[in-house]
Amino acid sequence: MKLFINYLVIFVFLLAGIVKADSIILTGKKNIYLAGQPDGVKIYNEGTEYRYDSSPQHSPILVKSSLTNNQIIQFTNIIGIPGTDVCGNPDGYTIGEPMEYTPYTREIFPTLGLSGIISPLTSILGVFLSDEIPDQTVEKEMLIFFEIEDLDFEVLRPKLEQVFFIGDGKTSDNKIQKFVAPNGATRLFIGVEDCLGCSNNNGGQFEIDFSVSETLNSLVGQIVTSSKILGYTASVGGATIKAVPFNLSTVTDIYGNFELTNIPLGECIIQVESSYFQTLTKSIIVNNGENVVEALEIFKPKCQNMFTQQEVDQLLHQVQSEKDAIISEKEATITQLNTSIASMYTQGYLDKAIIEAEKRGELKYDINNDGKVGLEEIIKYLETISGVRVESLIIFPKEKKYFISE
Numbered sequence: 001m002k003l004f005i006n007y008l009v010i011f012v013f014l015l016a017g018i019v020k021a022d023s024i025i026l027t028g029k030k031n032i033y034l035a036g037q038p039d040g041v042k043i044y045n046e047g048t049e050y051r052y053d054s055s056p057q058h059s060p061i062l063v064k065s066s067l068t069n070n071q072i073i074q075f076t077n078i079i080g081i082p083g084t085d086v087c088g089n090p091d092g093y094t095i096g097e098p099m100e101y102t103p104y105t106r107e108i109f110p111t112l113g114l115s116g117i118i119s120p121l122t123s124i125l126g127v128f129l130s131d132e133i134p135d136q137t138v139e140k141e142m143l144i145f146f147e148i149e150d151l152d153f154e155v156l157r158p159k160l161e162q163v164f165f166i167g168d169g170k171t172s173d174n175k176i177q178k179f180v181a182p183n184g185a186t187r188l189f190i191g192v193e194d195c196l197g198c199s200n201n202n203g204g205q206f207e208i209d210f211s212v213s214e215t216l217n218s219l220v221g222q223i224v225t226s227s228k229i230l231g232y233t234a235s236v237g238g239a240t241i242k243a244v245p246f247n248l249s250t251v252t253d254i255y256g257n258f259e260l261t262n263i264p265l266g267e268c269i270i271q272v273e274s275s276y277f278q279t280l281t282k283s284i285i286v287n288n289g290e291n292v293v294e295a296l297e298i299f300k301p302k303c304q305n306m307f308t309q310q311e312v313d314q315l316l317h318q319v320q321s322e323k324d325a326i327i328s329e330k331e332a333t334i335t336q337l338n339t340s341i342a343s344m345y346t347q348g349y350l351d352k353a354i355i356e357a358e359k360r361g362e363l364k365y366d367i368n369n370d371g372k373v374g375l376e377e378i379i380k381y382l383e384t385i386s387g388v389r390v391e392s393l394i395i396f397p398k399e400k401k402y403f404i405s406e
Contacts, residue, residue, distance in 0.1 A: 023209050024190075026061050028086035028202030032125045032163060032191030033111040034059040036134050043111060045198050053199045060127075060191030064212055067128070067186050070289035072213045073179045075169030078124070083203025090206055091151065091167040092120025092193060105146050108163075108193070115140035117163040120151075123193045124166040124206060127158075128185035134161045153177060155261060157290075160184050169210075217286055219243070219260040221293040223252050223272055236298060239274040272298055 031053040033043055038055065045051040064073065082088030093104040110116045113134025114127055143158065145151055145165040152171050155178045158164040169177050181188070194202060223236040235256030242249045243260050245268065252258045263286050272280040277298040284293055 022211075023207065024061055024063060025205055026124065026190060026192065026208055027205040028083055028122070028192050028194075029053075029058050029199050030060045030191040031058045031194070031199040032060045032127060032189065033108075033114055035114065035127050035189035035191070036129045036132075036187070037112060038133070041112070045195060051198065051200070058199050060189040063126075063188045063190050063210060065187050067181045067188060067212075069181060069183050069185070070217075071181045073181065073188060073210060074176050074213070075166060075179075075208055075210045076176055077209040078168050079207040081205050081207070083205065086122050086192065086202050086204030088204055089122075090124045090169070092123030106193075106195075108195075110140065110142075112136060113138075113161055115162045116142040117145070117165070117193075118142065119145040119165045119193050120167075121193060122202075124168075124190060124208075125163055125193050126166045126179065126188060126190045127163045128160055128182055129187045129189065130160060130184045131186050148172075155180060155259075158182065166190060217261075217263045217265060217288060217291070219258075219263055219268070219270070219284065219286065219291050219293060221258060222295045223256045223258065223274075223298060224295045225277065225298050233297075236274060236277070239272055239277075239298075242271040242273070244269040244271055270296075272296055274298060 031043060034041060034053060034055045037059065040055065042052045042054045078090045080086075080088035080090050104121050105118055106121050107118045108116055113136040117125065119125060140159065140162050143162060143164050151165060151167055154171060154175060156164060157180045160182050164179070166179070171177060179188075190208070192199060192202065223239045223241070224233050225236050235252075235254075237252055237254040237256055239252045239256070239258075240249055241252065241258045241260060243263055246263060248260055248263065250258050250260055265286055265288065268284050268286050270282045270284055272282075280296060280298045282296060284291070
């Protein structure tokens, strides 16, 4: 009886469709850009009329049909078998030793309604489609997988008809990556990256195990703060977002954006923690798929509760008083200095200095270039004719510079 119950549980589990595992063979001849095309469509290699890939002979593999929004596809195991023009590495060709892994990438331009892509040569690629033939009238954003960091994602959410990198389906620390079906997707195709029209001569193949699980529920949003001092709303980077009941957390990026994944349906208590603001707690209802929440605003600084309003007002008054005192002292010092400098010389002495300067014909009258001969120029002349060494530069005609010592 116990054995029967165990078999019954397993049977019900499979019927529920929580995880469906399967295997496929992907040959190097499968061109991802023939995905969703009817029979007889050809993609020519640039500059040739005799070398091309055609459907259905070189069409990519249909991995899954009847997909639903936000279902998760995972490639649990991929084994490469090398052949002509296909290296057998699902991550594609690389440059350097294994410890210095660098993808050998190439750009493929948009073709037959699918987006372009920059990705490693002969790597495994995928694309989500609806039941319709790809729309060639609408331009799709290109995804870029140029650096090793670009390949090391945990969750990827490509858009419909947007070609994306799959590789070996794992991160650098061997975690199985998740590929989330976008809105409107019903089919997933996979193929091999190669020059357009050049897949027909490829050898080699990949043995691929994959699974399809139920939708990935997630919370996506942004943390901001309104500053009366700055006068605008600013994003809060480095804040920690916690889904309290489920022990899930993430950290906002420099733009304040965050995403929490694998959240169960129903009510979820979110806590926003920051080094500079009071913790914000908010209840959010999680539905199937991606849940985009309005910007969560945190505006109460942690220091706000440290002082009363009266103490803050007193501090501001003290700062203003000290500022006024400093300004008054500065103005008084400037007035006193000007008076002292002017009293050092009689009017007759000043007139003589000007006459001597004119006789010499060497000194530039307007030293500070303010358009007039003022106190600064007069003092400079007096220093010169009195035999005092001038430590600063005197500018002579024709832009020559000298130190004067009399």
